Amino acid sequence: MDAKDVLITFPELLLWFPLLSGLIAFLLVKGNGAKKWALTSSFISVAIVIASFFFTDNSKYFHLNNVSYFWMPSLGSSFALKYDGMSRMLCLLTSLAFLLVFLSTLKNEYKKPHAFYGLMLLTQSGLIGVFCTMDALAFYFFWELALIPVYFLASQWGGEKRIQATFKFFVYTFAGSLLLLLGIIYVYLHTPDSTFSLKAFMEAQLPAGHGKFVFWLFFIAFAIKMPVFPFHTWQPDTYEQSPTAVTMILSGVMVKMGVYAVLRWLLPVFPNESASFANIIIWLSAIGMIYASCIAWMQDDLKRLVAYSSIAHIGLMCAAVFTRQESGFDGVMVQMFNHGINIIGLWIVVELIEKKLGTRKISELGGLANTSPALTVFLVIIALANIALPLTNAFVGEFLMFNGLFAYGKWVTAFALISIILAAVYTLNMIQKVFYGSTGGVTGENAVSLNGGAYMALGIVVVIVFALGVYPKPLLELTSETVDFIKSRFMGGL
Amino acid sequence: MTAIILAAIWGVVMMYSGIVIKNKSTAKTIALLGILALLVVNHLEYTNLWYMQADVKNMLKFTSFGYVFNYIAFGSTLIFFLLNAGEFELVGKDVYEYYALLFFILCGVGIASSFNTLLMLFLGIEIISIPLYILAGSDKRNLKSNEASLKYFLMGSFSTGIMLMGIAFLYGATGSFYIEDINVGADGFQPMLAIGLVFLLIAISFKVSAAPFHFWTPDVYDGSPTVFTSFMATIVKVASFIAFLRLFDNAFGKVHEQWQLLLALITAATLFIGNITAVFQQSVKRMLSYSSIAQAGFMLFSVYALNTFAKEGLILYSAAYSLASIGSFAVLIKVKDYSIEGFNGLAKKQPFLALMNTIFLLSLTGIPLTAGFLAKYYMLIGAVKTGHFWLPVFAVLMAAVSAYYYFRVIQAMYFKEGEADTKPTSRTFRITLLVTALLIIILGFLPNGLLKALYF
Numbered sequence: 001m002d003a004k005d006v007l008i009t010f011p012e013l014l015l016w017f018p019l020l021s022g023l024i025a026f027l028l029v030k031g032n033g034a035k036k037w038a039l040t041s042s043f044i045s046v047a048i049v050i051a052s053f054f055f056t057d058n059s060k061y062f063h064l065n066n067v068s069y070f071w072m073p074s075l076g077s078s079f080a081l082k083y084d085g086m087s088r089m090l091c092l093l094t095s096l097a098f099l100l101v102f103l104s105t106l107k108n109e110y111k112k113p114h115a116f117y118g119l120m121l122l123t124q125s126g127l128i129g130v131f132c133t134m135d136a137l138a139f140y141f142f143w144e145l146a147l148i149p150v151y152f153l154a155s156q157w158g159g160e161k162r163i164q165a166t167f168k169f170f171v172y173t174f175a176g177s178l179l180l181l182l183g184i185i186y187v188y189l190h191t192p193d194s195t196f197s198l199k200a201f202m203e204a205q206l207p208a209g210h211g212k213f214v215f216w217l218f219f220i221a222f223a224i225k226m227p228v229f230p231f232h233t234w235q236p237d238t239y240e241q242s243p244t245a246v247t248m249i250l251s252g253v254m255v256k257m258g259v260y261a262v263l264r265w266l267l268p269v270f271p272n273e274s275a276s277f278a279n280i281i282i283w284l285s286a287i288g289m290i291y292a293s294c295i296a297w298m299q300d301d302l303k304r305l306v307a308y309s310s311i312a313h314i315g316l317m318c319a320a321v322f323t324r325q326e327s328g329f330d331g332v333m334v335q336m337f338n339h340g341i342n343i344i345g346l347w348i349v350v351e352l353i354e355k356k357l358g359t360r361k362i363s364e365l366g367g368l369a370n371t372s373p374a375l376t377v378f379l380v381i382i383a384l385a386n387i388a389l390p391l392t393n394a395f396v397g398e399f400l401m402f403n404g405l406f407a408y409g410k411w412v413t414a415f416a417l418i419s420i421i422l423a424a425v426y427t428l429n430m431i432q433k434v435f436y437g438s439t440g441g442v443t444g445e446n447a448v449s450l451n452g453g454a455y456m457a458l459g460i461v462v463v464i465v466f467a468l469g470v471y472p473k474p475l476l477e478l479t480s481e482t483v484d485f486i487k488s489r490f491m492g493g494l
Numbered sequence: 495m496t497a498i499i500l501a502a503i504w505g506v507v508m509m510y511s512g513i514v515i516k517n518k519s520t521a522k523t524i525a526l527l528g529i530l531a532l533l534v535v536n537h538l539e540y541t542n543l544w545y546m547q548a549d550v551k552n553m554l555k556f557t558s559f560g561y562v563f564n565y566i567a568f569g570s571t572l573i574f575f576l577l578n579a580g581e582f583e584l585v586g587k588d589v590y591e592y593y594a595l596l597f598f599i600l601c602g603v604g605i606a607s608s609f610n611t612l613l614m615l616f617l618g619i620e621i622i623s624i625p626l627y628i629l630a631g632s633d634k635r636n637l638k639s640n641e642a643s644l645k646y647f648l649m650g651s652f653s654t655g656i657m658l659m660g661i662a663f664l665y666g667a668t669g670s671f672y673i674e675d676i677n678v679g680a681d682g683f684q685p686m687l688a689i690g691l692v693f694l695l696i697a698i699s700f701k702v703s704a705a706p707f708h709f710w711t712p713d714v715y716d717g718s719p720t721v722f723t724s725f726m727a728t729i730v731k732v733a734s735f736i737a738f739l740r741l742f743d744n745a746f747g748k749v750h751e752q753w754q755l756l757l758a759l760i761t762a763a764t765l766f767i768g769n770i771t772a773v774f775q776q777s778v779k780r781m782l783s784y785s786s787i788a789q790a791g792f793m794l795f796s797v798y799a800l801n802t803f804a805k806e807g808l809i810l811y812s813a814a815y816s817l818a819s820i821g822s823f824a825v826l827i828k829v830k831d832y833s834i835e836g837f838n839g840l841a842k843k844q845p846f847l848a849l850m851n852t853i854f855l856l857s858l859t860g861i862p863l864t865a866g867f868l869a870k871y872y873m874l875i876g877a878v879k880t881g882h883f884w885l886p887v888f889a890v891l892m893a894a895v896s897a898y899y900y901f902r903v904i905q906a907m908y909f910k911e912g913e914a915d916t917k918p919t920s921r922t923f924r925i926t927l928l929v930t931a932l933l934i935i936i937l938g939f940l941p942n943g944l945l946k947a948l949y950f
Contacts, residue, residue, distance in 0.1 A: 144861060144862045145863060167898075175891065181874065185871075185874055186878055
């Protein structure tokens with residue numbers, strides 16, 4: 001297939017479609033128009049991604065998956081999109097996440113729904129851009145553009161202390177982004193052909209001794225986004241105060257931006273620096289895992305508990321990335337997808353409970369299993385996936401990641417493994433207190449019923465949990481090319 | 495050249511039409527005609543189609559850089575007139591005189607963007623300043639306006655004195671007013687030249703309100719009628735920057751390394767004081783005054799770096815900053831209570847005003863897809879290119895601080911409950927505001943059109 005035969009490439013389609021439908025959603029002021037429109041649009045996005053899986057063969061369909069045109073010639077920035085295995089997987093995650101969010105919140109009423117759904121779709125577009133672009137300046141553009149709608153969503157529709165919490169989030173990430181911008185500029189000035197392409201960045205010759213400085217400029221921005229201990233302080237407040245639909249996107253997809261950026265940009269561009277600082281970063285991640293798990297154990301608020309458990313999981317991903325072992329990379333790839341799906345499942349359950357019973361306090365809940373058995377079944381499956389029980393999807397990823405970590409260092413692995421035990425402790429503790437035990441407090445005889453949308457969303461999550469738990473091969477195959485590439489950057493260095 | 499002459503003539507025309515025509519609203523029409531004429535003659539001269547022949551003895555030198563800046567200055571003034579024409583009548587009864595003074599300032603702007611000798615620099619800066627002293631005090635019954643005018647005048651005359659002294663030293667050292675003759679290089683760099691340089695640096699730092707010579711700025715900007723603050727903080731400020739860059743590039747470019755550190759310190763101090771003080775402001779007008787100091791810190795990068803990126807960046811920055819600030823001030827004028835609480839709930843009552851103001855504030859913060867981002871980006875890339883790293887790192891940390899105070903206004907408009915009281919807006923106002931916002935966004939991802947014009 002020739003370039004001129006291609007009307008529009010997949011990455012472009014995935015990028016422009018939500019942007020366009022987001023802008024249209026802003027105009028659908030009346031009734032439920034925007035809600036229905038957003039749901040339809042997210043269905044179509046998923047369909048586009050699934051369709052794209054039939055065109056993976058780059059020898060035949062290269063021009064369907066890659067596009068590049070000059071954007072700002074005077075700056076050497078081109079609008080280059082590439083749709084490789086890792087992008088494909090994350091685009092699937094993004095589209096699926098938005099579908100799940102819209103499905104599960106079908107019964108929610110937001111004030112000014114047209115603005116809410118419009119901003120959500122704009123976020124989707126920004127995220128797709130981050131995951132597909134191969135040009136550092138365009139990457140920075142999308143990195144920031146994904147943040148702005150989320151800021152407005154969280155500040156407008158969030159909880160009581162939303163303004164302070166989301167503002168902290170914004171300033172934190174904005175500061176990180178600006179440091180990243182400086183880093184990008186610095187590398188750009190040393191590229192052989194003065195362009196922002198990933199290839200040029202990898203060939204850039206930085207003056208001796210400057211590399212480690214620039215490495216940290218990049219890493220801090222990504223670490224804030226993930227978040228890695230000690231850059232995590234914005235995260236629990238933001239997750240707690242954002243409307244749950246936004247929290248799902250933040251924790252399911254946006255934190256993956258950080259991991260993705262490390263894999264796509266940091267490791268290939270700075271292989272030597274990544275190797276020399278790996279030790280510090282892995283230990284920081286391991287400390288963060290234990291720390292977050294301990295705090296999760298003590299939480300009384302369901303949302304904060306899930307938020308801290310998310311920090312622990314991300315910590316493991318960050319550590320595994322920096323082991324620079326093949327199984328570590330494979331594990332991260334699998335886990336990026338699975339963690340996104342699982343945590344959205346958890347949030348759906350939390351949202352259902354809060355909407356029905358009006359509280360998220362573990363101490364006030366109890367005995368939900370008696371009144372709402374269906375919800376309990378779903379939750380137990382997802383929670384077990386969250387603690388990575390075999391046959392669930394998370395097991396594959398965590399196993400591979402610990403495998404990589406073990407090859408890197410025994411002590412840090414032993415230390416990090418404590419978090420697995422802690423994860424079981426706080427998750428099972430939560431299940432026991434909320435779903436079993438006496439029906440007291442606010443629970444009473446109230447049943448948390450599942451509406452059609454939520455049923456469907458949780459159903460999709462559970463199917464994925466089992467399907468990828470038993471047969472993770474498609475995910476591994478999808479991303480193997482990207483993993484090989486990243487691995488090849490370390491051949492000399494190790 | 496034509497634009498300078500026309501601006502001066504039009505100022506006189508405005509003044510006399512005030513005597514002949516009693517109807518105040520005609521002033522706006524005449525002024526708009528004048529500014530359009532300025533844009534047309536600037537275009538004709540830039541494209542070499544038609545221009546007025548005048549022997550200026552090489553005291554003025556017209557470059558594409560100057561022409562492009564004139565486009566920005568005149569274009570911004572056009573937008574300024576369209577947005578604020580109604581407000582002129584609320585300041586006082588001498589509407590025609592205000593317009594006349596503004597046209598005189600534009601004449602000064604034309605000189606400041608094309609001077610080739612120190613005398614012309616002095617004339618340009620003074621022609622800009624003196625009408626401003628009057629405009630600052632134009633709200634005669636208001637004590638704060640009187641204070642602003644007096645303060646500005648006293649401090650301004652000091653800096654003028656210092657500038658003259660600097661020029662005298664430079665003349666003493668080189669025997670010439672022409673800036674090419676002053677650019678002697680490191681070998682001829684003698685103490686008298688250095689003293690002159692420092693004096694000029696101080697004087698121009700005062701004009702662009704760079705720290706530690708910024709003390710007049712908040713009081714003057716706060717006390718002056720808001721319409722004129724908007725003009726002062728934007729078109730006048732960027733014109734002074736163009737003069738700053740022209741002077742230091744052409745007259746002291748060869749001894750760049752000798753004064754670079756001094757300028758770096760001024761830049762860092764300006765960024766620090768502007769941003770940190772803006773955080774504590776309760777009034778949006780005062781906050782915008784401090785933010786203009788902070789933005790000046792970023793513009794100083796162009797003089798600090800003195801390379802192509804920085805020069806292109808200053809053009810882009812002038813456009814981005816002028817458009818966004820004029821827009822933001824125009825919205826401020828329409829809000830009755832200038833405190834941040836006064837903006838509470840604006841999004842509900844005036845969704846259009848709030849949305850436009852958000853775009854302006856995002857651009858001032860430097861969020862991608864707005865012109866403000868690319869402007870900051872060019873400045874940073876210019877600064878990083880010099881090889882020194884601490885100043886850009888400090889600048890981006892300060893830019894993160896700036897997000898705090900700009901977003902406080904956005905928060906007030908969108909997320910806080912309240913009854914923001916606004917004045918009615920005309921249709922022209924709304925359309926102009928929309929065009930300004932669109933220009934900011936278009937420049938944000940397609941700056942080439944503007945930058946290419948530099949190399950015509």
